[in-house]
Amino acid sequence: MSTESPDELPGRETRRLGSLRLRLTLALPLLNVLAVAAFEWSLGGDAPTPEGLARLAWLVLLLSAAQLLLVELWMLRPLRRLAAGCEAMESVPMPLTTDGEGAAPRLAVELDRIGHAMQRARDSLWQQEQAARELQRELTEQRQQLDQAQATLEANRRELASLERVDTLTGIANQRVFDEALRREFKRAQRQRGLLALAVLDLDQFRQFNETHGREAGDAALQRVAALLSTRFKRDTDLVARLGGEEFVALLPGFGMAEAQGVLESLREELRALRLPDGSSEQPLTVSIGLAAASPAHPYLSAQALLQAADEALYIAKHAGRDRLSLAA
Known part of the structure; x- marks a missing residue:
């Protein structure tokens, strides 16, 4: 209690x-x-x-x-x-009175x-x-x-x-993914003494194409080119990416210069056959390509050196008249 x-x-x-x-x-x-x-x-x-x-x-x-x-x-x-x-x-108080x-x-x-x-x-x-x-x-x-x-x-x-990993216009990989894949595949090719081909592709006169046909037609052409690249290079190890603007890149592990050259020449003909925009009878959209390939017989010091060689080959293709494939020295 x-x-x-x-x-x-x-x-x-x-x-x-x-x-x-x-x-x-x-x-x-x-x-x-x-x-x-x-x-x-x-x-x-x-x-x-x-x-x-x-x-x-x-x-x-x-x-x-x-x-x-x-x-x-x-x-x-x-x-x-x-x-x-x-x-x-x-x-x-409680009164207790009893009266x-x-x-x-x-x-x-x-x-x-x-x-x-x-x-x-x-x-x-x-x-x-x-x-x-x-x-x-x-x-x-x-x-x-x-x-x-x-x-x-x-x-x-x-x-x-x-x-962050996909180009919003074309749906293919962007430059960030390509940079990672290039470093990875270059190290693998060095380690295994394998082959690695790298092609840089740039659409010819694309600024003039946009001015003539309009921005929407230019975006549609970029999407068609990306689809063509994805169809042509569809191995699990292949990578196609858009670096920006009208510039694309194809990374081809296991390909030497000769194999990659044949595939890229076919791709260049296929793009011309599309006659963009949409079967126009005018001068069709074309592409210039720079190709470099690393191999045990022709090594490169770094992945950046391989990319620079492909860029230099593209520069030669552009100044040699466009619509062509140029091979790195």
């Missing part, structure tokens, strides 16, 4: 509320730190920087302050009002006062329950919004990663 006096009960309730406030003040920031850290980790971010840690600290601080304010408004304040009501009820005529009315008044106090307590508890449900509903909505935002960020990240 409790030995606390009635005067000690309000103070005990106040201490309990203070203890609850202290526990919430300590627990909410810790939970927010764990939630924010889990969210950042799910995004697959890099190692945290001082600026990133400072930003996370401010975010945790703001979230904790907002949550503590909500708890203070919707939970602790109603509890304080309830405790105050109980204190007021308990502080009302016949005055006892019954005073007892009825005290019972009525107790009933009103209990009704106020029930009302306060109901309001507290409603506030808790509202808080739970808002937290659920925030969690759903957070999950939706995370899903959107992940979709955007995948789309961005795809765009």
Whole structure:
């Protein structure tokens, strides 16, 4: 049986509320730190920087302050009002008189006062329950919004990663992918003493083509050329990419100069046969090609040296009249 006096009960309730406030003040920031850290980790971010840690600290601080304010408004304040009501009820003296005529009315008044106090307590508890449900509903909505935002960020990240490796106009690889593949295949050819052919292709008079037929016809021609390259070079090891503008490249592991020359001459004839734009009777769109090939008999010091040799061969093809294939020395 409790030995606390009635005067000690309000103070005990106040201490309990203070203890609850202290526990919430300590627990909410810790939970927010764990939630924010889990969210950042799910995004697959890099190692945290001082600026990133400072930003996370401010975010945790703001979230904790907002949550503590909500708890203070919707939970602790109603509890304080309830405790105050109980204190007021308990502080009302209960007369213990036994005189016949005055006892019954005073007892009825005290019972009525107790009933009103209990009704106020029930009302306060109901309001507290409603506030808790509202808080739970808002937290659920925030969690759903957070999950939706995370899903959107992940979709955007995948789309961005795809765009970083694909030319948006033609759908073939971009220069970043080509640079990685060139370094990789060059090292493999050196290690295995194998063959590696590299062709740089540039459409002839393409600026004049755009001025004559329009930008849309030029974009369509670039797409047709990319499709032709993808059809002609379709081995798993082949790579075709657009370097930018009207310049393309074909990386052909296992091909020597002679094999690559035959395929590229056929491709040049096929492009002329397309008679771009769309079977026009005018001078068709043509291509100039520079070809270089690394082999044990004709090695190159680096992948960049191989690419430079192909570029120089393309320069010769352009200045020799265009619409031709030039071989690196």
